[in-house]
Amino acid sequence: MDQYYLNLIAIGGSFALYIGIAVWARAGSTDEFYAAGRGIHPVTNGMATAADWMSAASFISMAGLIAFNGYSASAYLMGWTGGYVLLALCLAPYLRKFGSFTVPEFIGDRYYSRTARLVAVLCLIVASLTYVIGQMTGVGVAFSRFLQVENDTGLFIGAGVVFFYAVLGGMKGVTYTQVAQYVVLVFAYTVPAIFISLQLTGNPIPGLGLFSEFEATGEPLLTTLNKTLADLGFASYTEQDSDPSAIINMTLFTLTLMIGTAGLPHVIIRFFTVPKVSDARLSAGWALVFIAIVYLTAPAVGAMARMNIMSTIWPGGTGENAQAIELDALPPWFENWGTTGLLGWEDKNGDGRLQYFDSDGDTLPPVAVASGSDENELTNFNRDILVLANAEIARLPSWVIALVAAGGMAAALSTAAGLLMAISSAVSHDLIKRSINPNISDKAELMWARGSMAAAIAVATWLGLNPPGFAAQTVALAFGIAAATIFPVLIMGVFTHRVNNKGAVAGMVSGLVFTVVYIFLHKGWFFVPDTNQFADTIEGALFGIQSTAIGCVGAAINFIVAFVVSAQTEDTPQEIRDMVENVRVPRAA
Amino acid sequence: MNDTPRRPSDAPGYWKANVRTILGCLAIWALVSFGFSILLRPALAGIEFGGTDLGFWFAQQGSIITFLILIFFYAWRMNKLDRQYGVEED
Incomplete structure (x- = not known):
């Protein structure tokens, strides 16, 4: 059959499935809309979290980054998984016990401060909107490559499908579609990788094939790859840059990605949907199982694609x-x-x-x-085409290519829906219910929640059609802000009584200002080209730290300022101390 | 449920045990990722692994596998502590 019709069947079929789920999983109350009724099984939630987390960047860009940067791209692999250890141990169980619907709600209540709540809402919206633009443009690109429609048309179709299940079902609809999207995504990622691993190494598990013998030479795959790259004058695939500043930057970048992952609201709110505290701990483990299936395969995809390109040309x-x-x-x-x-x-x-x-x-x-x-x-070899072209590079059957098309779309849509959920619940719950009109009824709040979701989708679509300069800076901006503002106040909120309202606000604001100004100094003010004062390289950077790795320094500043200000101001009230004690134990008070 | 009174719970002791567990897990978390994979990689350079060295494996796969084990260990250990200190959910 013609490739075009295969792509159409794969993408159309998966979309029909998502819409079917939307009709089945409608939300009838705010509890269902914000937290899926808190009845999601930990394994189900783990799968939904994996799809929520793995974005167009994970699916499309990461293997390309690994293929062309080799060892140093390990920062992404460790950073985007290590955050789940922090989530499982230090955040998810306690925030689930607290029982809020949103992340700013916990911050506002724990620090008994409207300002803290509003600063948290601001950070959430900036981080999530930056993130969502990349997903929307990703949908457009995938449509235009695989179905030959205009970028914009593709974007409207994608947004329309998200609109249908997110407005109708809220978190409940989003959860079940994410489970379906995970299944599509994981097959699309692993099936081509299994074929390629079999071709090159004879090992059906790509993650193991990476460290196996390359059948063409009888030597290990990575040895052959290193030799080939050396013959052609390229840098070694596996070697570490021994320059101390490179090592320090990789360490800080990995740490920033880890704490940024743990501080991203669209991931945290997924753990509000499970029934119990013990489920929240377990569910983070399941999320990482489902993520690891892709992340243990990604380094194999990268190395094998690089090898295939070299042996195609030579x-x-x-x-x-x-x-x-x-x-x-x-x-x-x-x-x-x-x-x-x-x-x-x-x-x-x-x-x-x-x-x-x-x-x-x-x-x-x-x-x-x-x-x-x-x-x-x-x-010119754009590294983003690597995963999408991989099936063609390895001359795989055309149904595999169609599967990859549907998978790329699933990765982008599932993450977009999760981000829109975080944005719209912050608007309807934290701004409208908790700040402007606390007397609003459950039914009216549900209306507002659906309305904010529709508005968020409209804004995201507009931004996808007119991507601003900061769209490509997701890693710097979204992870930097989550790491420097949200992560520290959540940790302090659970692990110490001492930090009070003033400390939290001062900490968040200084972490935010430091990180954003540092990024602007290197990437241009508001990302306008040529307005940067420092080159965005290790050598040219202020303090010798690249702007993508600065989030963890912003987090340290947040911690220090919060403790110093809290020590100089009045103690936390008794009822807040009781609240913290209560959050720490699973049993209901 | 039934008439037997709940065992008394020891919330402060529970929290101390929890924090100790967290610190132990995070020490391993940091050792495999920042340690073996980046800062201590030169020290592991002599250990060969699948065409490269062990540090490269930790950076690309070993850390992720360790993270998985850590989370499931923590979930199991905390369920035990929950019961031991009488703070488990109903």
């Missing part, structure tokens, strides 16, 4: 007299992706062959000299 190996592939013999995926502008090549020496090597070094690699080329001819 079919005879990279020994001294090797010849690069003839342009006429290039596989069809070159043409397919070349037309999208994400892949580019140019026969600079006019020999009818495509030489790909690193020509930025001091000396040319011998294989380049032997093949009569002094310039790299693969001029």
Whole structure:
């Protein structure tokens, strides 16, 4: 069957499933809309959390980052999973016991402060909106590549489907669609990887294949990859940059991603949906099981794709007299992706062959000299196409390509819905119910909740159609803010009585201002190009710390300021101390 | 439920035991990720693993597997502590 119709069936079928679930899982009360009635089984919630968490970036970009950065991209693997240890041990059980609907609600009540609540709402909205734009544009890109519709049309269709199940079902609808989306996503990610691992190493489990023998050479895959890269003048795949500042930056970046993960509201609120405190602890473990299935596969996808690209371009190996592939013999995926502008090549020496090597070094690699080329001819390789093109690169059957299309869409939509849920509940519950009109009835609040969801989707769609400059800065901005503002006040809220309202507000504001100003100093004020005072590199950065790794420093400032201010001001009231004591034990008071 | 009175609960003792467990788990959490995978990787360089060294495996897979074990251990251990200190849910 034609590839186009296979893609249409895969994407259309998965969308029909999501809509079916929406009709079945409607929300009738605020309890159902905000927390799915607190009746979700911990394994079910774990699966929904995995889909909620794994975004278009995890699905599409991460393997590409690993393929082209090798070892140093491990920061993403560890950072985006290590946060779950913090969630399970230090946050999820206590916040579940507290029983709030939103993250700002806990902050506002624990610090008995409207200002704290509003600062938390502000941080939540900035972090979540930054994050959601990437998901919306991801849906548009996936539609245009796989179904040949306009980017904008694709975005409207995606937003329409989210509208249907999120407005109707709230957290309840979102939970069950996320479970379905997880299943689509995990098959789409692992099936091509299993095929490729079998082709290269004969091992059906990609995560193990990564450390197995490469069948073509009989040596371990990573040894062969390192040798090939060395022959072509590229940096080693597995080696660590021994420069101390590189090591420090990788450590801080990993830490920022970890505490940012634990502080992102759309992940935390998922743990409000389970029945018990013990379920919240267990559910974080299940979430990580389902995430790990993808995250243990991702490094294999990265290394194997890099290997496949090298052996496509240098079919005879990279020994001294090797010849690069003839342009006429290039596989069809070159043409397919070349037309999208994400892949580019140019026969600079006019020999009818495509030489790909690193020509930025001091000396040319011998294989380049032997093949009569002094310039790299693969001029553009966008690393984001790697996962989407992977099935084509490995010449897999066309139904696998259709599956990848549906999977990319599922990853983007599930995360978008979770983020919109966090935004809309903060607006209807924290702004309207808890700040403006506390006497509002449950029925009226449910109306507001649906209305805020519809408005949030409209804003996200508009931002997806007109992506602002900060859309690409999700990792710096969203993780930086979550790490420097939300994570520290939640930890202090549970683990100490001493921090009071003034301490929390001062801590959050100083963490926020420090982190955002530091990011602006390196990435430009409000991300306007060329308004940055420092280069966004390790060497050029103020304090020698890259802006993406600064969130953990902002968190440290938040902790210090909160303790100092609390020590200088009045003690926390007795009822708040009792509240903290109560949050710490699972049994109801 | 029934007429037997609830066992007395020891909330402060429970919290101390909980914090000790958390600190122990986080020490391992930091050791495998920041330690073996980044700062101590040169020290592990001699240990070969699947075409590279053990530190690379910890950075790309070993940490994640350790995180999983830590969370399930914590969930199991806390269920035990909940009962031991009489603070479990009904």
